[in-house]
Amino acid sequence: MASHRRPKQPSRTRVTVLTATAAAAVALGAQAAHADPKPSKKDVKAQVDKLYEEAEKATEQYNGAKSKQETLEEQVSTLQDKVARGQEELNELRDGLGSMAAAQYRSGGIDPSVQLLLSSDPDSYLEKASTLDQVSSKQAAAIKQIGDKQRTLKQQREEASTKLTDLSATRKSLGEKKTEIQGKLAKAQQLLNSLTEQERAELAAKEEARAKEAQKRAERSSEDRPTDLGDDAPQSGRASAALAAAKTKIGAPYVWGATGPSSFDCSGLTSWAYAQAGVQLPRMSQDQANAGTRLGMSELKPGDLVIFYGDLHHVGLYAGNGQVLHAPKPGANVRYESINNMPFQFGVRV
Incomplete structure (x- = not known):
């Protein structure tokens, strides 16, 4: 005669373990499905x-x-x-x-x-x-x-x-x-x-090549003076002296808060350069933006200050022929760079 006994139900402990395991598997699967890929x-x-x-x-x-x-x-x-x-x-x-x-x-x-x-x-x-x-x-x-x-x-x-x-x-x-x-x-x-050693090396090499190319375009190989900076002369002796002083710092590292003589941030370089010309500029780029007469891009002469970004947080020195000499950012050195690489706001003639 067939047995009419009910099948044995799983214990509460076993149900709890199975439920937790299933939930964990679902969570891990969902996490894996939605995990952000490693950034390129x-x-x-x-x-x-x-x-x-x-x-x-x-x-x-x-x-x-x-x-x-x-x-x-x-x-x-x-x-x-x-x-x-x-x-x-x-x-x-x-x-x-x-x-x-x-x-x-x-x-x-x-x-x-x-x-x-x-x-x-x-x-x-x-x-x-x-x-x-x-x-x-x-x-x-x-x-x-x-x-x-x-x-x-x-x-x-x-x-x-x-x-x-x-x-x-x-x-x-x-x-x-x-x-x-x-x-x-x-x-x-x-x-x-988070990058591999090779990826970091490639980025560093690209940054270094960019800096060297900018400097190569701006200097003669046979003379220690610019070639493609054009024939424009500075508007004043102090502008000429400031630009000449800044050129001696090409290759100096960017360090935040630094004012020279071995490292600089952006306004640190411009204030140091003009100090060598006997002119005391304000320390902050936003204040340097008000240190003289404002100019449009077509009015710039070598040695003029050049102000970038809408909040005026970056400043460099105009070097001529569309080139700026500045302390760019952390991890980079003082160098020449195209004025078009950053959002130009106006120039300032001190």
């Missing part, structure tokens, strides 16, 4: 170039904050010195008024107005002093001088306090920009490390 060498280069551009933009903001910090530190130091000297002068004036009071006491008593001035709340007296007839002319002059000095000291202390607050915010901004730059450069390096 071309994709990596595009991403790295974008990160380098963003890092350079942040570098110019860092340069601006650093320049502001240096200015604020100098201003704060000057104000603090003024406050210290002013307090000494105030103390001397008060001592002199105290000597008057002592002399009055010896001669028959202290003037009531002087008693009030030497009280614990002299400021309230200063507002009333002009209405007191019994104050002698000499005492009135001393009291006025003390009042003026107190008001000056108060203003200087308030100004110093404001500057210190601004300095603290600037230092914070400086640290944030530094972190941002380092993060972008680290991410760029991480992307480069």
Whole structure:
């Protein structure tokens, strides 16, 4: 006779294990199906170039904050010195008024107005002093001088306090920009490390060949001077001197925040070059954009500043015949490059 027993059901533990295994298999399959492919060498280069551009933009903001910090530190130091000297002068004036009071006491008593001035709340007296007839002319002059000095000291202390607050915010901004730059450069390096050694070598060789080709086009092999930079002469002696100084730095590495003499960022090179010509340019490319007369591309002469990108975060020196001499980006050296390789905004004649 056939058995009517029900088939044995799998245990709950077995069901759980089977379900989990099946779910994991489905998840792994879906993950494999949707996994992003390894980026190509071309994709990596595009991403790295974008990160380098963003890092350079942040570098110019860092340069601006650093320049502001240096200015604020100098201003704060000057104000603090003024406050210290002013307090000494105030103390001397008060001592002199105290000597008057002592002399009055010896001669028959202290003037009531002087008693009030030497009280614990002299400021309230200063507002009333002009209405007191019994104050002698000499005492009135001393009291006025003390009042003026107190008001000056108060203003200087308030100004110093404001500057210190601004300095603290600037230092914070400086640290944030530094972190941002380092993060972008680290991410760029991480992307480069995702390539094979051969792919990295090919990219480096291509970058080096591009730099050499630009330099080859811009220099004679027989003379240490440009060939295809055209016959245009600089508009001024300072522009000529700045360009000549920058040419001596061809091959120097780009380093963010650097101002020479062995490494540069973009505005570091232009400010250093013009400093050799006796001209002090602002540190930041956006400020250098306002350091002279703006020019269209057809008006450029050798030695003029050339400003690139909509936010004005890159600057170089016009070398002639459509060539720019600049510090391009992290991982590249000071070199000549076509003005058309970047989005030109305007030139600046210093």
